[in-house]
Amino acid sequence: MTVPNGQNNAEWHKKGVGLMSWDDAVASSIVNEYKHLAGATLPILHALQENFGYVDKRAVPLIADALNMSKAEIFGAITFYHDFRHEPAGQTVVKLCRAEACQSMGCESLVTHLKDAHGVEINATTPDGRLTVETVYCLGNCALGPAALINGALVGRVDEEVLDAVCKGQSHDRMAG
Amino acid sequence: MSPSIKIYVPRDAAALSVGANRVATALANEAKKRGQAVEIIRNGSRGMLWLEPLVEVETAKGRVAFGPVAPKDVASLFEANFLTGSAHPLNLGLTEEIPFFKNQERLTFARVGVIDPLSVDDYIAHGGFVGLKKAVTMTGAAIVQEVADSGLRGRGGAGFPTGIKWKTVLGAEADQKYIVCNADEGDSGTFADRMLMEGDPYTLIEGMAIAGVAVGATKGFIYLRSEYPHAYQTLLEAIRTARAARWLGPAIGGSSYAFDLEVRLGAGAYICGEETSLLESLEGKRAIVRAKPPLPALKGLFGKPTIVNNVMSLATIPWIMANGAKAYADFGMGRSRGTLPIQLAGNIKQGGLIEKAFGVRLREIIQTYGGGTHSGRSFRAVQVGGPLGAYFPESLLDTPMDYEAMAAKKGLLGHGGMVVFDDTVDLAQQARFAFEFCAKESCGKCTPCRIGATRGVETMDKVIAGDTSKLALIDDLCHLMTDASLCAMGGLTPVPVMSAMTHFPDDFNRAPKRMTPENLAAE
Numbered sequence: 045m046t047v048p049n050g051q052n053n054a055e056w057h058k059k060g061v062g063l064m065s066w067d068d069a070v071a072s073s074i075v076n077e078y079k080h081l082a083g084a085t086l087p088i089l090h091a092l093q094e095n096f097g098y099v100d101k102r103a104v105p106l107i108a109d110a111l112n113m114s115k116a117e118i119f120g121a122i123t124f125y126h127d128f129r130h131e132p133a134g135q136t137v138v139k140l141c142r143a144e145a146c147q148s149m150g151c152e153s154l155v156t157h158l159k160d161a162h163g164v165e166i167n168a169t170t171p172d173g174r175l176t177v178e179t180v181y182c183l184g185n186c187a188l189g190p191a192a193l194i195n196g197a198l199v200g201r202v203d204e205e206v207l208d209a210v211c212k213g214q215s216h217d218r219m220a221g
Numbered sequence: 222m223s224p225s226i227k228i229y230v231p232r233d234a235a236a237l238s239v240g241a242n243r244v245a246t247a248l249a250n251e252a253k254k255r256g257q258a259v260e261i262i263r264n265g266s267r268g269m270l271w272l273e274p275l276v277e278v279e280t281a282k283g284r285v286a287f288g289p290v291a292p293k294d295v296a297s298l299f300e301a302n303f304l305t306g307s308a309h310p311l312n313l314g315l316t317e318e319i320p321f322f323k324n325q326e327r328l329t330f331a332r333v334g335v336i337d338p339l340s341v342d343d344y345i346a347h348g349g350f351v352g353l354k355k356a357v358t359m360t361g362a363a364i365v366q367e368v369a370d371s372g373l374r375g376r377g378g379a380g381f382p383t384g385i386k387w388k389t390v391l392g393a394e395a396d397q398k399y400i401v402c403n404a405d406e407g408d409s410g411t412f413a414d415r416m417l418m419e420g421d422p423y424t425l426i427e428g429m430a431i432a433g434v435a436v437g438a439t440k441g442f443i444y445l446r447s448e449y450p451h452a453y454q455t456l457l458e459a460i461r462t463a464r465a466a467r468w469l470g471p472a473i474g475g476s477s478y479a480f481d482l483e484v485r486l487g488a489g490a491y492i493c494g495e496e497t498s499l500l501e502s503l504e505g506k507r508a509i510v511r512a513k514p515p516l517p518a519l520k521g522l523f524g525k526p527t528i529v530n531n532v533m534s535l536a537t538i539p540w541i542m543a544n545g546a547k548a549y550a551d552f553g554m555g556r557s558r559g560t561l562p563i564q565l566a567g568n569i570k571q572g573g574l575i576e577k578a579f580g581v582r583l584r585e586i587i588q589t590y591g592g593g594t595h596s597g598r599s600f601r602a603v604q605v606g607g608p609l610g611a612y613f614p615e616s617l618l619d620t621p622m623d624y625e626a627m628a629a630k631k632g633l634l635g636h637g638g639m640v641v642f643d644d645t646v647d648l649a650q651q652a653r654f655a656f657e658f659c660a661k662e663s664c665g666k667c668t669p670c671r672i673g674a675t676r677g678v679e680t681m682d683k684v685i686a687g688d689t690s691k692l693a694l695i696d697d698l699c700h701l702m703t704d705a706s707l708c709a710m711g712g713l714t715p716v717p718v719m720s721a722m723t724h725f726p727d728d729f730n731r732a733p734k735r736m737t738p739e740n741l742a743a744e
């Protein structure tokens with residue numbers, strides 16, 4: 045396994061798509077792969093999330109042991125950062141930008157559309173496990189907003205048409221980059 | 222077969238977001254179908270983002286631009302013989318003659334969009350590594366002096382003189398020192414760091430190596446926000462190729478200096494852009510802001526003397542070393558020397574990257590470069606300098622982009638982002654968002670920020686519901702946060718709030734809709 049170094053773009057940020065369920069042995073081997081790094085906590089957490097789509101609480105003692113840190117420190121680190129999920133994500137992950145430049149282009153009406161037209165709540169996974177929509181603050185695509193990362197692909201000028209396709213589980217060529 | 226013609230299709234994430242990969246594939250397929258030999262080069266973006274995907278063709282007269290190109294346009298481009306730069310509805314003429322591009326002063330961004338970002342040869346052919354080659358023949362003190370003489374101030378937001386910071390690290394005695402590049406680029410409305418890392422990553426690598434040579438540091442880290450997966454891939458690849466070509470490693474550029482680099486990903490926390498929080502994060506901890514002193518320059522990463530600089534600051538160093546401090550300082554105004562990569566974003570017709578000497582007026586950027594709003598409605602406000610920056614109305618648009626001039630109007634330049642809003646914006650909502658963002662992103666160390674921001678959201682909700690008596694409370698809260706916060710997160714959140722209240726008072730004085738007689742009657 046070569047995460048997070050050496051992965052390709054399409055795979056990156058999917059963090060949820062057809063991933064394996066949590067396995068302590070696999071998690072341990074990931075921890076061991078990165079523990080030699082100076083300040084290894086974040087690289088380990090990213091690699092775990094890359095593999096499982098989230099960071100299970102069973103990771104806490106594994107990492108604490110490997111890095112010789114307290115469980116409280118590791119737990120504290122996991123909960124501090126918005127990126128790390130505490131439960132598995134949907135098959136499709138949409139990170140929708142809701143920062144100022146995208147606000148100026150109407151991202152909030154997209155949030156309303158997701159809820160009204162599809163019953164999709166933001167910062168949650170649909171009950172069928174198909175879709176997770178998360179808020180992010182800026183994807184660096186602020187001149188072509190509203191912007192979103194859809195399964196790792198950056199999409200500009202996001203509109204209802206693109207989101208409708210996502211919600212229906214259809215592909216849309218604008219999601220391909 | 223006809224000779225191979227060079228076509229440039231950007232690999233910049235913004236270009237990809239509107240279909241650049243699909244256009245590149247369509248071009249390759251169509252060329253093959255027609256038996257036309259082409260070489261498709263994936264360059265960075267020229268920064269004219271409303272024209273992306275911007276396809277360029279190399280001709281005898283220079284590079285001719287076509288854009289914005291969609292896959293469905295490709296057949297007609299070949300039909301019109303576009304490889305000769307011929308007429309077509311999408312033909313924009315010579316790229317470098319497009320006014321938006323032509324009227325810039327591109328120093329830091331000189332190569333972005335021009336070269337193949339991952340070709341060391343292309344980089345060298347366009348003046349790359351000249352600065353580093355010079356630096357390895359100089360003493361550390363002489364390099365630091367050159368940086369100081371250029372007048373370069375940190376581009377991350379605070380505008381601290383880079384030469385002074387480097388001098389402190391140079392003077393510190395330690396067995397290990399570090400160069401840390403702040404690539405967290407958390408400010409909404411900014412993307413200059415991303416564009417440079419994707420479009421000319423060797424410039425950043427060279428700048429960091431020069432910093433290492435100057436102060437005696439052998440190891441560097443780039444702390445990159447996780448929201449930039451494309452930049453991450455480009456940096457990993459650039460570091461690999463630079464190492465293979467020995468511009469990183471035990472003897473950089475054949476000199477006696479060693480320097481190597483690692484990229485680390487952040488994890489979606491805005492506060493990690495604050496330098497001490499960033500260092501805590503790199504060390505693998507919760508990213509709680511550190512009290513200063515000690516300065517990171519003396520006790521930084523793992524307790525060692527550390528330069529923390531923004532991507533733009535470091536990427537400008539090679540130009541300064543190659544062309545001299547004076548040439549750089551000749552640009553600009555007052556105490557803001559050199560150029561500022563401005564990012565024009567939001568509700569704007571022609572958004573993108575505009576590198577200009579300090580002193581250009583906000584109005585020129587929004588009107589001449591930007592061409593007005595994207596919606597076509599009238600302009601109402603511009604937020605300059607990210608989420609902690611001020612909202613300016615039309616009447617302040619003649620303010621020059623200069624650190625001191627912006628401060629005089631109770632605003633800030635920050636990282637050079639400008640977010641334009643049309644007349645549908647509600648500044649009371651924007652003020653509320655400023656508090657909400659602070660409440661979400663606060664590291665939690667100090668009460669004025671942690672609690673104050675939450676109170677701010679609650680109080681703004683009351684104001685928006687029509688209780689204008691609460692405006693005085695907002696004012697008090699802002700003073701408290703300004704005076705008593707440990708870092709600029711809590712300390713500057715009042716800037717967007719107060720500027721919105723000062724310049725757009727009407728938005729804060731709306732009678733609640735439900736209370737008007739008409740609405741009551743309607744109900």
Ligand SMILES: Cc1cc2nc3c(=O)[nH]c(=O)nc-3n(C[C@H](O)[C@H](O)[C@H](O)COP(=O)(O)O)c2cc1C
Pocket residue numbers: 374375376377378379380381383403404405406407408491492493494495496497529530531532534535708709710
């Ligand atoms: C809340 C907060 C967020 C910041 N975010 C960034 C950032 O994303 N990028 C950056 O370069 N500097 C950021 N800074 C500024 C850094 O603390 C620091 O001043 C900068 O990295 C120093 O580099 P420079 O002198 O080259 O600008 C931030 C500061 C604060 C208080």
Ligand code: SF4
Pocket residue numbers: 492510662663664665666667668670671706707708709710711712
């Ligand atoms: S002002 Fe806010 S972000 Fe800064 S140290 Fe205090 S609590 Fe942390």
Ligand code: FES
Pocket residue numbers: 141142143144145146181182183184185186189191409410411
């Ligand atoms: S504000 Fe949405 S991409 Fe930057």
